[in-house]
Amino acid sequence: MHSVTPTPSGDLVAVVLPGSGSDALFVRSAFDAPLAAVGAQLIAPDPDPGRGVVAGYRSALDEALRTVRSMTSDTRIRLLVGGVSLGAHVAAGWAARQGPAAPVAGLLLALPGWTGAPADAPAARSALVTAHQVRASGLDATLTALRASAPRWLATELARSWTAHGDGLADAFDEAAATPAPGAGVLRGLPVPAGVVACVDDPVHPVAVARRWAELLPRARLVETRLDAVGADPATLGRAAVLGWLHASTR
Template sequence: MPAETVVLLPGTASDEVFVRTVFAEPLSQVGAVLVAPRVRTLCERLTALDNAWAGHPIVVGGVSLGAHVAALWAAGNPGKCAGLVLALPAWTGPANGAPAALAAKASARVVADHGVETALAGTTGWLRDELTRAWHGYGEELVPHFEEASESAAPTLDELRSLDVPAGIVGCTDDPVHPIGIARQWADALPRAVLTTTTLDAYPRALGGAVQAWQRAKS
């Protein structure tokens, strides 16, 4: 039996390096092949999913904005999606002032007015390292990307209900930017979802728990 292809997208202003760091090992442990495309815009994220489909259903997903885009693509492409691996969904339907959307808008303003280094002030440890690499990697696309992400739509509950495929979700119980209530809302709407939870002090590798949740949803 061929290995399953799992295409995972990064969150807002994140990158493929972070996706590989979090998901490469847990996917390898279950015999799946990770595809982590280099994408910067919403359009590039959708195009990457279109390009990954090669005539047979694929597993899709991602982190935060990446989870939103993947679930929307799956809902719009019936028959092309074999499963979902979703970490930290940030809102459902229109952004409507969701914490992650407001954070993206605020980051856009600070970067535009004062530069990346000022926007990174106050971050520490692994988060600072990840954001420094990823944000500089976006270059001049960073501010426009923050702005488009902050105004983008996530799937509606009806769209989630249409996705009758195994879905693994990881949510965080103490992350105010990605409220656990949204992860639970998605898990309740998706017909075959398994939700697992983590905490901020276990980031970032704990996000790979979405892979184990997906495997449980398959059984």
């Protein structure tokens, strides 16, 4: 699926997972340059609605870990893991299950949608509503409604990625809305440095959730930005996550 080779600096590989309905193209546009600036190679897996988005993401993380552990270089390769929204949930939960012996150097957690069970979180409600609209009205009508309500850049981005999901789009949204995020106890037990990102003007991913994650994680730094800044330059999101991780690494 994804091969891992040593980075120019020889020690960092980053696996960053897309959000619900998003894809690897957006992750690369947001994280590639900021990670390259700290000498990290980016792996951005595409979602696979056919096998299950969450299962595919966990498989990509497992594969990266196996590959890193199999390397015989004198240089110790370490992993950064993270994601956007659902991707952040999956990455943090996966990291918590690896234990202290895993070569996880840190977390890049952008726009978490909830903590623990989805309950009535705005991101979960939005996913369920979108899944219903796609099934009831079709993708074209759903995209028309999206363009009428979302910022132009976001509507254009989602139109591309939602179309690429094909017939599995509605199921992918249902899966995202039903998947628990790490709970408070799990987050408290993650000792690695973490950069947590919130967009203060994002009603779907409330800034209060990101702030709560940053409070619960033992070594975390919250960095706030805005959706319009991400629209102007997607790398704003990646820079915020990497900056938060760098600051958290000094704690």
